[in-house]
Amino acid sequence: xxxxxxxxxxxxxxxxxxxxxxxxxxxxxxxxxxxxxxxxxxxxxxxxxxxxxxxxxxxxxxxxxxxxxxxxxxxxxxxxxxxxxxxxxxxxxxxxxxxxxxxxxxxxxxxxxxxxxxxxxxxxxxxxxxxxxxxxxxxxxxxxxxxxxxxxxxxxxxxxxxxxxxxxxxxxxxxxxxxxxxxxxxxxxxxxxxxxxxxxxxxxxxxxxxxxxxxxxxxxxxxxxxxxxxxxxxxxxxxxxxxxxxxxxxxxx
Numbered sequence: 603x604x605x606x607x608x609x610x611x612x613x614x615x616x617x618x619x620x621x622x623x624x625x626x627x628x629x630x631x632x633x634x635x636x637x638x639x640x641x642x643x644x645x646x647x648x649x650x651x652x653x654x655x656x657x658x659x660x661x662x663x664x665x666x667x668x669x670x671x672x673x674x675x676x677x678x679x680x681x682x683x684x685x686x687x688x689x690x691x692x693x694x695x696x697x698x699x700x701x702x703x704x705x706x707x708x709x710x711x712x713x714x715x716x717x718x719x720x721x722x723x724x725x726x727x728x729x730x731x732x733x734x735x736x737x738x739x740x741x742x743x744x745x746x747x748x749x750x751x752x753x754x755x756x757x758x759x760x761x762x763x764x765x766x767x768x769x770x771x772x773x774x775x776x777x778x779x780x781x782x783x784x785x786x787x788x789x790x791x792x793x794x795x796x797x798x799x800x801x802x803x804x805x806x807x808x809x810x811x812x813x814x815x816x817x818x819x820x821x822x823x824x825x826x827x828x829x830x831x832x833x834x835x836x837x838x839x840x841x842x843x844x845x846x847x848x849x850x851x852x853x854x855x
Contacts, residue, residue, distance in 0.1 A: 605657035608715055609664025615721040616665055616682075617674065622722060623682055626708070635681070642681040650680075657718060683719065695735035697742060700757060704732025710744060712758045726761035727752060729771075736776040738783055741798060745773030751785055753799045764799030777819035779826055782840050786816025786828060794841050805841030 609616065624635040650658070658679050665674045693704035701713040702723070709724035710732045724730065729749025736743050742754045743764075750765035751773060765771065770790035777784045784805075785793045791806030791814045806814065812831030820827045826837050833848040 604653070605660025605715070605718075606664040606667075608719070609661035609666075610668045611664075612714075612721060613665040613668040613673075616661070616679075616719070617669065619721055620674065620678055620682055638681040638684070639675075639677040642684040643677045646680055646684055647676075654718065657715070661719060679719065692731075692733055693735045693745075695737060695742070697737050697757065702735050702742070702758060704735050704744060705730070707731055710735070710758065723754075723758035724761075725759065726754075726763070728763065733774055734776040736778055736783065738778045738781065738798070743776055743778075743783055743799065745776045745785055747772050747774070747788070751776075751783075751799055751802075764795075765802070766800065767795075767802030767804070768793050769804070774816055775819045777821050777826060779821055779824060779840065784819060784826060784841065786819055787814075788816075789814050792816060792828060792841055796840075803841075805837075808835070808844045808846070 627638055628634055658676055662674050662676050662679060666672065689708050690706035691703045692706055695702045699714065701717055703711045703720065705711065707730050709722060709727050709730040711720040712723045713720050727746070727749070729746040731747040732744050733747050734745035740755065742758060744752045744754070744761065746752065748771055750763060750768050750771035752761040753764045754761045768785065770787045772788040773785050774788050775786040782794055782796045783799065785802070787793065791804065791809040793802040794805050795802045809830070813833055813835070815831045816828050817831070818829040824838055826841070828835050833846055835844045836847050837844050
């Protein structure tokens with residue numbers, strides 16, 4: 603049955619997610635879980651394509667087979683997915699067949715079925731604002747706004763803080779070139795690590811004023827481009843030196 607294996611293997615995580623959403627939604631709206639079950643089902647289920655209905659039903663069957671009949675219903679799964687609308691997703695990353703979403707204040711979520719269902723993967727996070735996600739080999743780095751950088755070596759099951767050398771924990775964006783990971787910050791420029799986050803080095807050469815806030819990063823071959831509050835810079839030596847290329851873009855200095 604479509605979805606059955608997913609429900610069976612992740613039964614405990616799915617129930618934990620249902621419990622978490624029930625608490626979050628009631629605190630935010632004053633409405634209990636039954637309200638969201640009924641309203642989500644009434645509003646959304648009629649528009650769900652048949653193949654997805656089958657998969658959702660299969661997930662429910664898998665959970666109930668593992669944890670006991672009537673543990674979960676289709677209505678619960680529909681409500682859980684609709685609850686994601688109350689969360690701001692501010693970063694996304696794909697790792698193989700897994701999809702990760704970083705949120706504004708609820709940590710990271712993982713989907714193994716192309717976004718049909720989501721499971722929180724927050725074990726080890728001390729800060730739940732996940733602004734950026736990036737993969738480096740088999741490891742996943744998460745940048746948080748206020749908690750620095752976290753590393754997962756087990757596809758998000760657990761996370762460890764890796765901030766040695768980072769003086770500003772307000773991470774805005776992450777990027778990788780080879781084995782080097784770059785972290786852009788709010789007001790402290792760029793840091794980089796070549797040892798899986800065990801240590802970080804400041805690469806803020808030539809940045810001042812508004813340019814110390816890094817809003818975005820992009821990689822092309824061995825070049826790293828960073829967008830700041832007023833300019834675009836480029837480095838081809840892993841942050842040792844930077845070139846202001848703003849004029850080349852026609853944006854003004």
